[in-house]
Amino acid sequence: MDGDLIRRIATGDRSAFDEFYAKVSGPVYQVILAILGNRAEAEDVAQEALVQLWRDAGRFDPSRGSILGWAVSIARSRALDRARSSGARRRLVDRLSQSMRPEATEERIKDGPPPASLHEALEQLPAEQRQVVELAYFTGLTQTEMAERLGIPLGTVKTRVKLAMEKLRAVLPHE
Amino acid sequence: MSDHGHFEGLAALYALGALDGADLATYEIHRRECLPCRRAEAEFDRVATGLAPSGAAPESLKAKVEAVLPKKGGERSNIITALALAAVLLLTLSMFVEVQHLRDVRREASDLRVAQERLERRLESAMLKLELTIAEKESLKRAIRSFSDQNIALRSDLDKVMALTSKGRRAVMTGDGGTGLVYLDPAGGGVVFFANPKAPLKPGEHLVLWMLKDQEALNVAHCDEKAAYGMSPSAPAGMSAAVQKVAISVETDPAVGSPTMSRVLMIGDVKAE
Numbered sequence: 331m332d333g334d335l336i337r338r339i340a341t342g343d344r345s346a347f348d349e350f351y352a353k354v355s356g357p358v359y360q361v362i363l364a365i366l367g368n369r370a371e372a373e374d375v376a377q378e379a380l381v382q383l384w385r386d387a388g389r390f391d392p393s394r395g396s397i398l399g400w401a402v403s404i405a406r407s408r409a410l411d412r413a414r415s416s417g418a419r420r421r422l423v424d425r426l427s428q429s430m431r432p433e434a435t436e437e438r439i440k441d442g443p444p445p446a447s448l449h450e451a452l453e454q455l456p457a458e459q460r461q462v463v464e465l466a467y468f469t470g471l472t473q474t475e476m477a478e479r480l481g482i483p484l485g486t487v488k489t490r491v492k493l494a495m496e497k498l499r500a501v502l503p504h505e
Numbered sequence: 506m507s508d509h510g511h512f513e514g515l516a517a518l519y520a521l522g523a524l525d526g527a528d529l530a531t532y533e534i535h536r537r538e539c540l541p542c543r544r545a546e547a548e549f550d551r552v553a554t555g556l557a558p559s560g561a562a563p564e565s566l567k568a569k570v571e572a573v574l575p576k577k578g579g580e581r582s583n584i585i586t587a588l589a590l591a592a593v594l595l596l597t598l599s600m601f602v603e604v605q606h607l608r609d610v611r612r613e614a615s616d617l618r619v620a621q622e623r624l625e626r627r628l629e630s631a632m633l634k635l636e637l638t639i640a641e642k643e644s645l646k647r648a649i650r651s652f653s654d655q656n657i658a659l660r661s662d663l664d665k666v667m668a669l670t671s672k673g674r675r676a677v678m679t680g681d682g683g684t685g686l687v688y689l690d691p692a693g694g695g696v697v698f699f700a701n702p703k704a705p706l707k708p709g710e711h712l713v714l715w716m717l718k719d720q721e722a723l724n725v726a727h728c729d730e731k732a733a734y735g736m737s738p739s740a741p742a743g744m745s746a747a748v749q750k751v752a753i754s755v756e757t758d759p760a761v762g763s764p765t766m767s768r769v770l771m772i773g774d775v776k777a778e
Contacts, residue, residue: 344574347571347574351567351570355561355562355566355567356559356560356561356562357554357557357558357559358557358562359560359561359562359563359566360557360558360559360560360562361556361557361558363558364557364558369563373563373565373566373569376562376566377566377569377570377573380566380570381570381573381574384570384574395547395550395551396551396554398554399550399551399553399554402553402554402557403553403554405557406522406557447555448552448555448556449555449558449559452556463521463556466518466521466522466523467521467553467556470522471523472522472523472524472525472526473518473523473524473525473528474525474526475525476523488514488515488518489514491514491517491518491521491523492513492514492517492518494517495517495520495521495549495552496513496517498552498555498556499545499548499549499551499552502548502551502552502555
């Protein structure tokens with residue numbers, strides 16, 4: 331499916347654009363907005379990312395993942411580059427490092443209904459686990475940077491990330 | 506944490522782009538050989554993709570993207586395809602025309618070769634004829650020259666004989682190794698001799714020629730040695746006595762017929778006695 335769409339894009343078939351845009355534009359824009367926190371700036375970066383995706387479609391290998399995954403990865407990378415140069419990243423790191431949302435208890439997770447989506451699962455994660463995932467994903471901090479930033483051992487960061495990602499993986503729909 | 510559990514933890518960090526340092530190098534080596542880790546990594550990638558907040562893009566974004574995309578890529582592709590097809594058609598057509606032209610040229614060349622061969626044969630034939638003609642011409646020239654020479658000599662001798670015989674005197678040829686022809690001149694009524702290289706008259710031998718008023722009376726075609734000595738039936742009286750040794754051979758010329766022209770072996774200069 332993705333392979334066919336990519337082939338059409340690679341040949342310059344503009345009729346594939348609508349399909350491509352409908353498939354990726356929402357997540358692309360939203361992840362950029364989440365990183366930059368500014369709609370106008372997010373729209374500019376999203377435009378750049380989508381044009382890059384359109385032009386680089388011929389290099390995409392469908393066997394290595396979905397077209398949506400590739401698009402989100404490119405968008406996130408572009409947004410993080412912009413955030414580093416604009417100072418938005420620092421502000422986001424500060425925010426995510428300091429403001430812990432109400433922590434979901436292990437009991438709540440155990441007793442409540444299972445999460446229906448990945449976002450619901452993310453909300454149900456313990457705050458410290460969700461924090462490392464969000465810091466890594468939305469600010470681009472590495473494990474070492476997170477350990478320094480949070481003042482915790484590197485091993486703790488690894489453990490939190492692993493636990494969080496395994497919980498999130500558990501709610502993925504089967505392919 | 507088991508070894509594989511350790512690497513799965515690294516795979517989770519790798520999918521988030523948070524792996525760094527020695528762990529990153531270690532995992533990248535490990536993942537090449539470990540299929541379960543690559544599978545786990547693929548699932549963590551799906552998690553990372555799913556972490557993107559849900560929601561739509563603003564309406565204005567699509568127009569902004571379309572504004573910077575290549576214009577009507579599909580149409581451009583179609584135009585390129587059409588141009589390519591047209592080029593192929595044109596090429597095919599030109600190749601067809603060239604092939605036809607080539608065939609015509611080959612046919613013309615073949616015709617020209619045939620015509621050339623025909624002309625060469627005719628030229629060879631003409632050259633051969635020309636050579637033959639030239640040879641014949643040379644041969645004729647030589648024959649004419651020879652005939653002319655003989656004619657001149659004949660005339661000279663004839664003049665001498667005529668001068669002698671017309672005065673009623675005998676003309677005597679003295680052999681010198683040459684030969685001659687005797688010719689009965691019907692107009693002049695005399696005997697003419699001229700050189701004949703085939704039968705030499707021995708040195709010292711003589712031929713006596715005489716003039717007959719009635720030329721019909723001398724029939725040299727029937728002459729033999731004896732007759733030549735005698736010539737009794739028709740020779741003028743007294744002439745035969747003067748004839749000394751003479752070797753005469755007579756043959757009739759079939760083209761002229763006997764007795765108007767005969768060949769007589771003889772030699773010598775004509776001298777008046």
